[in-house]
Amino acid sequence: MEITQQIIFSVGEGEYSMNVADVVGIESLTNVVPVPNAASYILGIINLRGDVLPIYSLRNKFGLEEIPDDEHTKIIVTKSKDVAIAFKVDSVREIVEFEPETMLDFPDIARSEQTTYIEKVAKKDGRLVLLVNHNRLLAKEEREAISSFVSNASIHL
Numbered sequence: 001m002e003i004t005q006q007i008i009f010s011v012g013e014g015e016y017s018m019n020v021a022d023v024v025g026i027e028s029l030t031n032v033v034p035v036p037n038a039a040s041y042i043l044g045i046i047n048l049r050g051d052v053l054p055i056y057s058l059r060n061k062f063g064l065e066e067i068p069d070d071e072h073t074k075i076i077v078t079k080s081k082d083v084a085i086a087f088k089v090d091s092v093r094e095i096v097e098f099e100p101e102t103m104l105d106f107p108d109i110a111r112s113e114q115t116t117y118i119e120k121v122a123k124k125d126g127r128l129v130l131l132v133n134h135n136r137l138l139a140k141e142e143r144e145a146i147s148s149f150v151s152n153a154s155i156h157l
Contacts, residue, residue, distance in 0.1 A: 003097050004097070006020065006095070008094050009076060010089065010093060011062055011089050016129065018078070026076055027048065032045070032055055033045050041060040042146070048086070055088050056087050056142075073090060074088075080134050083146055096124060116136050
């Protein structure tokens with residue numbers, strides 16, 4: 001394993017990270033257009049430089065209650081298996097490099113079908129950070145629904 005550069009973000013009390021190479025951008029959350037009857041994890045859509053992106057709630061994914069957005073609320077834009085999506089997070093904390101010796105396997109006892117997106121656990125300044133695989137964040141059904149929504153959207157904002 002080699003050194004990996006990660007973006008650390010928070011959702012609730014937890015700290016998570018995504019590989020910098022998987023992130024298209026980090027943006028402030030503005031002008032979200034609600035989509036009636038959308039799945040609970042889709043907060044709405046935004047127009048980001050001409051592209052319509054669904055906003056996926058990581059609070060919902062992690063079983064947490066939604067909270068009001070503030071100046072720290074961000075979206076992390078990725079492209080997961082050819083589907084552009086923006087993940088809403090409570091805040092983006094920092095960009096760090098994790099050395100191989102600071103990364104541990106995610107404990108088998110905590111692994112389940114609902115946690116397949118967690119690849120490793122990293123130690124950083126006395127705290128633990130869960131390394132997230134952005135391609136595994138979406139369940140197959142979620143990915144298909146979002147892909148269908150995006151391909152069928154005839155919305156021009």
